[in-house]
Amino acid sequence: MAAIPARAVLVDIEGTTTDVRFVHETLFSVARRDLAGYVSAHAGSPEVEAARGAVARERGAREEAVSDGELAAALLAWIDEDRKETSLKALQGKIWRSAYESGGLRSHVYPDVEPALRRWRDSGVTLAVFSSGSVEAQELLFRHTTAGDLTGLFTRFFDTTTGPKREAAAYQRIAEALGVRPGEVLFLSDVAAELDAAAAAGMRAAQILRPGTARDAGGRHAVAERFDEIAVELAGA
Incomplete structure (x- = not known):
């Protein structure tokens, strides 16, 4: 692949830096296991009440009509659906914090990721993350990886409060926040x-084809199986 000029590299997490199986089989499992207890113990907290409001709106009900048990059941169903609901993602981040900080959870990052990120960063390229997981969950994942704390490599983390990942406006906002042109x-x-x-x-875009990822970009974008197959040169250098 020819070198790609850029001033910033924006990365997805699930299926890109991190194995999909870690997210679905480990992180989601922890969230399912601990969600009901967290909702009960933290009723009234901003995260729990934001989720209660989201469930109530979907049902056309008043928030106070959604019990803790009903809330937990609805959120578990959303996890099973892999619903990209901002309030659910924020709540999951709180649950995962406890698991990470207890030392019982370490996140997976593909071995080619850290060296490539460090190489790009050291060349002057700004690094950022855009994921449907909350900013808190993103920071936790990269702080507690099997390769160590990688949060220092990134300048910014963006979640769906910036906008949906399948809408161009979100990427325009990210470029503006990073102080660069798309x-x-x-x-x-x-x-x-x-x-x-x-x-x-x-933006420029490249599809990362990790094991199990279908090549479905129809030739519209560059393709790589690993980060070390991508050469990035600082634009304007």
Whole structure:
């Protein structure tokens, strides 16, 4: 692959830096196991009440009509659906914090990721993350990896409070927040629809084909199986 000029690299997590199985089989399992207890113990907290409000709105009910038990059941169903609901993601982040900080959880990052990120960062390229998981969950994942604390490599973390990952406007906002033009950003993801949205915003985009990822971008974007197959050069250097 020819070198790609960029001032910033924006990365997805699930299926890109991190094995999908870690997210679905480990993180989601921890959330399922601990969710009901967390809802009960933290009723009234901003995260729990935001989730209660989301469930109530979907049902057309008043928030006070949604009991803790009903809330937990609804959120478990959303986890099973892999619902990209911002309030659910925020709640999951709180649950995962306890698991990470107890030392019982370490996150998976593909071995090619850290060296490539460090190489790009050291060349002057800004690194950022865009994931449907909350900013808190993103920071926890990269702080507690099997390769050590990687949070220092990133300048910013973005979640769906910035906008849906399949809408171009979210990527335009991210470029503005990073202080660069969209065309100076390279977005890496395994999901073609996200790459299409980034490209529609003017970003460069490349699909990461980890094991089990289907090549479904139809030739619209560059393709790589590993981060070390991607050469990034600082734009304007």
